[in-house]
Amino acid sequence: MxxxxxxxxxxxxxxxxxxxxxxxxxxxxxxxxxxxxxxxxxxxxxxxxxxxxxxxxxxxxxxxxxxxxxxxxxxxxxxxxxxDTIVGLTGVARGVVSAARTRGLTVIGVTGSSGKTSTKDLIAQVLAPAGPTIAPVGSFNNEIGLPLTACRVAADTQFLVSEMGARGLGHVAFLCTITPPSIGAVLNVGHAHLGEFGSQQVIAQAKGELVEALDAEGWAVLNADDPLVAAMASRTPARVAYYSALGEPAAGDRRVWASDVAADDLQRFSFTLHDGDASAPVRLQVLGRHNVSNALAAAAVGLCAGLTLDAVTAALSAATTRSKWRMQLDQRADGLAVLNDAYNANPDSMAAALAAVAQLRRPGGRVVAVLGDMLELGADADDAHIQIGRLAASLGVDELVAIGQHAEALVRGYGGCGRPGRYWSDKELATADLIGRVTGDDVVLVKASRGIALETVASALLREGTR
CATH class of the missing domain: 3.40.1390.10 (MurE/MurF, N-terminal domain)
Incomplete structure (x- = not known):
């Protein structure tokens, strides 16, 4: 402030x-x-x-x-x-943002079941060349992290990007009272926190509170590829910008989409970005097909904020991963590649990470998945882990190392493919066993919910090769 x-x-x-x-x-x-x-x-x-x-x-x-x-x-x-000091902090943040909005601050709200932090990082990098931009470090998206980020707004700040998480109805609506958005982007409605919400329909109700907070001069940036998100257009008075990784959206005051999508050998995607009748090429530095959709959301936000198409595509092509442990690819001295996506996990993000690592196989090497519990899935947790195990098998993962309370369910789903699957209750024991068997030609995915803290496994694997 x-x-x-x-x-x-x-x-x-x-x-x-x-x-x-x-x-x-x-x-x-x-x-x-x-x-x-x-x-x-x-x-x-x-x-x-x-x-x-x-x-x-x-x-x-x-x-x-x-x-x-x-x-x-x-x-x-x-x-x-x-x-209540948290309420006091909220009041300070609300005052800082209110004063800044009178000076022309543009607030962007971002929510969704998965991809919020990666997309927030892309949005910040798209907007930064156009003016001083404040965005959360990591995943500051709750009733403490969001106001702390908002308090960083200063006299020269032009853009504030607010990542908004939700663990129940009314949470996003409350966060919008602290940082009232001019642009609101809803990425997807998945299965994260399904145990708390009860159904995807309730999740959609909660995420849609973001676009309900917009006024008629604002922009609702909606994922046309997700029917539950696309339907949120009826809940907002704002103008609607649809984006799609599958082709031109059929409706919207603004339509942003990708064509000619292709990947290099490290799963960094390039595509042609379309904004209505205009188009320009993008070559992403971040990896994974899911980042095409995230980049489209960031592009739509930038365009709705008044940036040119050329400025948006240049920024996206230069953007890097800013938040640690999110699709972070590192190599050991002997060549072992470790894809560290250990910050968080839900069925949708787990599927995206598995699809990405399956494409990173190198000649003579194996693809190994070290997977931990996906938390807060409620009564469907075991079945969700079984399905992820099956997906790992179908994608050709050569070995599954499962850690946590639901590790047996992961291996059960993976079983039958004829390849080794092991489950452990202790991640240190799992790591010690794995270190002795991976080679410099292998690629290892490490992913779980935040509470499992599997980044320690990634660090140990990388450290072993430097001794």
Whole structure:
């Protein structure tokens, strides 16, 4: 945020100020004491394991000038006392964004069951050449991460990209009150968090809250290839831009699509990008066919934001992976290729990753999939893991290493293909076993839900070859 005062912070947070009203606050707003910078506003959040109030005195000595707290702390720092510090943080973010919108800030909201973070990264790289752009680092898409990102908006910020996750009805609608979107992109309605929502129809209802938050001057960017997303056009007063990886959409105030889709040997795709009657070539640096759809969403956002087709295609062709552990391809000294997509997983993203790695097979080498649990799938979890195991077998994966509570279901689905499938409850044991059997000609996919933290397997495989 721009440099402000403790009084302004208190007004935005809706709390009682104890201390000097004129003390300078900003530009950083943080919840982690390790990230404090001179002038920072520190939000003390009481978590299950750590209470931020215990660090207020320490952040004061580090140079923070304002603390948002739920109780007054004996520390030499101006304090804004609120009933709930997360609500206080939300108020500050809402105030920062509201002020910036009067100066011309364009807010882009992005939601979907999968691909949000990768698409957010592409959108940010498309918009950045046109003006200062703020986007989340990693997957800051909840009631804490989104306002922290919004608080980074400054006087010169032209674009704010807000990634919006949802674990229930009303979540996206609430996030839209913090960062009211001018452009809203809905990527897909898949099976992520199916255990919490109950059905894809309820997921669609939740994701569609983004386009309901738009006004008539805004743009709803919708995936024409997903019927549940395409149908959201009826839920918004905004103009509709449809995008498709399968051909020209049949309707829409704007139509964006790909033709001549082709891949190189590392599964980096090129295509012709169409915007109505205009077209231009794109050669992606990020890998995987699913990124064609993600790139089309980013292109549609950029075009709706006023960028030229040439500017959009140039930015997409130069874009790289910015968030770690998402289709991150690394090679060991002996040539072993590790595709680290371990940040998160659901049936749709798991299928996309398997399809991508199956195309990376090299002469004389094997394709090995190290897969962990897909969490939050509810009663259908076992069946979903069985289906992924079957898919791995059908795609020709040479070996499946399954880790976690649903590992046996993965191997059960994979079984019958005549190739080795092993399941483990302990990822360290699985890693030790695998290290002794992979070679420099192999390619290994590592993927699971965030709670399984399989990036440690990827790191161990890559580290082994450097000893």
């Amino acid at each position: 721009d440099l402000s005062t403790a009084h302004q912070v208190a007004d935005w947070a809706g709390g009682e100020l104890i201390g000097s009203a004129s003390v300078v606050a900003g530009p950083d707003v943080v919840t982690d004491s390790r990230q404090v910078t001179p002038g920072a506003v520190f939000v003390a959040i009481a978590g299950e394991r750590v209470d931020g109030h215990d660090f207020v005195a320490g952040v004061a000595s580090q140079g923070a000038t304002v603390a948002i707290v739920e109780r007054h702390v004996d520390a030499p720092i101006a304090q804004v006392v609120v009933a």
